[in-house]
Amino acid sequence: MCEEEVKLLGAWGSPFSWRVEVALKMKGVGYEYFDEDLMNRPKSSLLLEYNPVHKKIPVLVHNGKSIAESLVILEYIDEIWNDRPVILLPQDPRDRAIARFWAKFMDDNCAPALWRSCRREGIERENAFEEACALLNVLEAELKDKQKRFFGGDTIGFVDIAGNFIGYWIGVIQEVAGVRLLTPEKFPLLCKWCCEFQNFPIIKENLPPREQLFAFFKARFERKRKTLRGGLMTLR
Known part of the structure; x- marks a missing residue:
């Protein structure tokens, strides 16, 4: 080549x-x-x-x-690069379609609800929290049905990579926001998957350091709070 x-x-x-x-x-x-x-x-x-x-x-x-x-x-x-040993999507057309479905479900439904549950305040946060819990329950049931280490089977695949926001990022963001949503008590299989995901060798080697990611999102949250306070001052 x-x-x-x-x-x-x-x-x-x-x-x-x-x-x-x-x-x-x-x-x-x-x-x-x-x-x-x-x-x-x-x-x-x-x-x-x-x-x-x-x-x-x-x-x-x-x-x-x-x-x-x-x-x-x-x-x-x-x-x-389909000549490489690692294959992200299943070869079977039906399995590929199912993988695309779950990846889109995570992006279009789960990630926005999780983000809102950490960023909103008051009743809006409560509503987003309930919505996020319902969506995570769907993923929990999918893992229970598969009885595999990962959404893609016994190794990391397309759906697992697509779920990285749930697998790593949301744990940091909910800590910044002081929210307890994705916990082993509520979602044991999903939390187990998060652990497997984070400790898979090539994933672990390339995840952004937790401390730096925490500082990054803390700064973003602080900027939002200052903007909101500034907006309220103009209404006085």
């Missing part, structure tokens, strides 16, 4: 760009990384060039052509 040019536009602390990084490493694909400051305005010229529509990370640039959206990129990586 001729020499390839692979670039990744991501952001430190983002679970979405981390998905792409770990997939590339699992496949053994070399790449050049460009970190985007999510608080920076305007966006970098590189990001605007390669993702002019959504202007969001992550973006994979392969031989000059860009691909956006983390789940789309994961599938692309799996298909392009």
